[in-house]
Amino acid sequence: MGAFSTSLTTTVFSQRGMWRFETPPRRAVPNGLPSSSTQHCFPRGSYLHSTPLFSHSWHTDITYIATGEGWLYLATWLDLATREIVGYSMADHHRAGLVVDALKMAAGRGQLKxxxxxxxxxxxxxTSDELRREIGRLGLRQSMGRTGSCFDNAAAESFFALLKEEIGTRRWPDRSSARADIFAFVETFYNRQRLRRHPRWGYLTPLETRQRLEQEHALVA
Incomplete structure (x- = not known):
């Protein structure tokens, strides 16, 4: 199996063409603040990264996948405590609706607190109105990373590096085959089989980590 670069900020050039693995420039979303704006009232969250509670902090990001039909964009929501991918969505665009669809999936799984x-x-x-309305409807608290910091959302970004490295495919023939491989990676392998060292319980999958935390929470309650 081939390997992807684990640096999402590095441009990789193939001898047969140009490959870019860093996030492409994002278009402004109507009624939303531009991506460089500092004029928002959302918390800036380096303090969000130490919670041990599942469904207390969800982190999201978007990456893009090369296919013969053009880019396939993938948005995910990751539970910071368990590293489980609780929601995701794929489309041929990266408008706000892509992130909203992934959030609706996460909320629909019944893990939302x-x-x-x-x-x-x-x-x-x-910063789009569409996402802010959905966050408000679900009763969530919105947070954004600090300007110029690549660490505040490192957990979400590291999942994309892992996905590209372990799947190994650099370019799919079409979007449907890319969707199928990403679905299988998330649902069959990553959430249920891939082991990650937990500081208290040793090596567990994201699903097992969530189950441990649920049991612990039930005992306390």
Missing amino acids: PGCIAHSDRGSEY
């Missing part, structure tokens, strides 16, 4: 933090970078998809 009141006051959960929805953390992102400062892209225009995340």
Whole structure:
């Protein structure tokens, strides 16, 4: 199996063409703040990264996948405590609706807790009215990373590096085959089989980590 670069900010050139793995420029979303704007009232969240509670802090990001039909954009929501991908969506665009669809999937799985933090970078998809309305409807608290910091959303970005490295495919023939491989990676392998070292319980999958935290929460309650 081939390997992707684990640096999402590095431009990789193939001898047979140009490949870009960094996030492409994002278009402004109507009625949203531009991605470089500092004029928002959302918390800037380096303090959000230490919680041990599942469904307390969800982090989102967007990456893009090369196919013979053009780019396929993937948005995910990751539970910071378990590293489980709780929601995701794929489309041929990266408008705010892509992130909203992934959030609706996450909420529909029944893991949402009141006051959960929805953390992102400062892209225009995340400052859009459409996403803010959905976050308000679900009773979440919105947070954004600090200007110029690549660390505030590192958990979400590291998942994309892992996905591209472990799937190994650099270019799919079409969007449908890319969708199928990404679905299988998330649902069959990453959430249920891939082990990650937990500081208290040793090596567990994201699903097992969530189950441990749910059991612990039930005992306390």
